[in-house]
Amino acid sequence: MSLSLLLEQILNGLQLGVMLFLMSAGLTLVFGVMGLINLAHGSLYMIGAFAAAAVAGATGSFLLGLGAALAAAAVAGVLVETLVIRRLYARDHLDQVLATFALILIFSEGTRWLFGSFPLYLDIPAPLKGPVTFPGGFAYPGYRLAIITIGLAVALALFWLIARTRVGVRIRAGQADREMVAALGVNIARLYTMVFALGAALAGLAGALVGALQSVQVGMGEPVLILAFVIIVIGGIGSIRGAFVASILVGLTDTLGRFLLPLAFGMVMEPSAANIVGTALASMAIYILMAAVLVVRPTGLFGAAT
């Protein structure tokens, strides 16, 4: 195993990590601030990817597609919040799970009705196509580097928003004590809608960015949703910092596990069997990580003690 292969795998893990952060940031905010379990978060990711593919396909511009993804996901988020979710804040989690699960079905079949069952095409923008070669001959796809950069920039912007702005103060206050914030004259309904739209837009952004790398198809959001839930549990529910650390951790564990575990088993087993065992174990690695974190810190890495 060469050093450049290991470096490439670490970058791959980082890229997966920041993409997962875009998904889990919105999920953790919504859960932390509103106490709401939103299973339909993956559908917002799908909406972002489809909006980007449709607009980029019609106009030929990836940037317009990206803008459309943000707008479409945010609008869908606002609609979902005001029409459905607003009625669920006072209900228990089971009702929320039922209602947002129904939203998954509605969004999936609605998208199929609009776009059909065949996957859509979304290409990587021309300036970012192909690998970037670093001094020393190490090559890495330019588009993945761009995703890492965008993800880190969004993370910084979110930290600034939460820690340094008036809106951030309200969001943090809303997490701490909802009734008190409302009593102090903050329009809590508007705050909720805004937080929800922000989370939705981030999911839409993730969908559009990843849509250029993979297949844009109905149901693409659900596997990512499961990972995002793992992340907010590891990071501590409601904590943006926890979501960031956990995303990177999960990204690296998943990528390096897939790469290193078959190699490790290959030292003691016949290659073909080592592959099957290694791959099977790698697919469990992040859940083992989650279990280990929960044993040591039951509220997650950055979760508030209860």
Add this chain to the structure above:
Amino acid sequence: MVRSVLGLGAVLATFVTGASAEGLKVGMITTLSGGGAGLGLDVRDGFLLAVKQSGRDDIEVVVEDDQQEPDVAVQLADRLIQSEGVDVLTGIIFSNLAMAVVPSAVNQDVFYLSPNAGPSQLAGAGCHPNYFNVAWQNDNLHEAAGAHMNEAGFSSAFILAPNYPAGQDALTGFKRFYQGELAGELYTQLGQTDYAAEIAQIRASAADSVFFFLPGGMGISFLKQYADSGVDLPLVGPGFSFDQDILGAVGEAALGARNTSQWSKDLDNDANRAFVESFQAEYGRLPSLYASQGFDTANLMISAMEKADVADMDAFREALREAGFASTRGDFEFGPNHHPIQDIYVREVVLEGDVLTNRIIGTALEDHTDAYAADCAM
């Protein structure tokens, strides 16, 4: 909740061409929602097109969506056999669903005509007189890919497939014919969407070519990421990784890739020319190999109806075994285990105008049967 919403879709999808007392009733269980929906749609559309072209009004087709869930497929099969009283079942796309449905269905005096899945169990010891596979045995296209790699002079292939039974069959089938060295062998997760880690290992290996089996969305993701990675080793795969249903989503990343298939749009025979033209006219898109399989399945059934009444099961079975229909593949006949004996071609992805499609460049295996026929006692 789930059931009622999707149940409504199934009712809407039900297609009736008019029933008559002595006619034949077909139950089609296929995947019409979720990630594999494109495959089921093509099989359904190909099948219904052939029924329509036959002009017969004594065939009734009931179409149901299995949601790619084995338990749903089993429930649908029970209902179709016991309450609807179908004579023929067909339509299943995925091998794990076929394994759940077929063995019990064929024991209830129903014919099963497989338009896609061909698990090795049903070709070998588990073969059954009422089970006919009109597509291929699962290993076939991968075996052909292995044979093609030898002929093309590749001696160090990197191979990968998802870690599930059909993926393991794929690599087994490939290795059965491929004679060179393996530069690497990888199993990926089923449904995986990011292949950066695998592509990095391909880049670091000393391979001279890559063979991969990643059906549906997995293949789209892999191909797009491979094209962007700067690794430029030649790609070879089964037709599933490069067919009409996914080429549009992959884009030019697929250009030039070699793949193996029992069917291609440009196969030069009358039945195929007529099929491609009428499919395009009817549905406004190019047919995929799945569509051709659905079309052939219906035509096989119709050819048997012309010779025998389905009520006489022995006569109908004999008529099916003769395979007296004009296949879109040209020559077609059944082996002793009711699986096809057919040529498997090598195709190349090309640009026709602005549409990506496949063109035949050679034949990988002639009159190919499967490795399991000897285990079938029938």
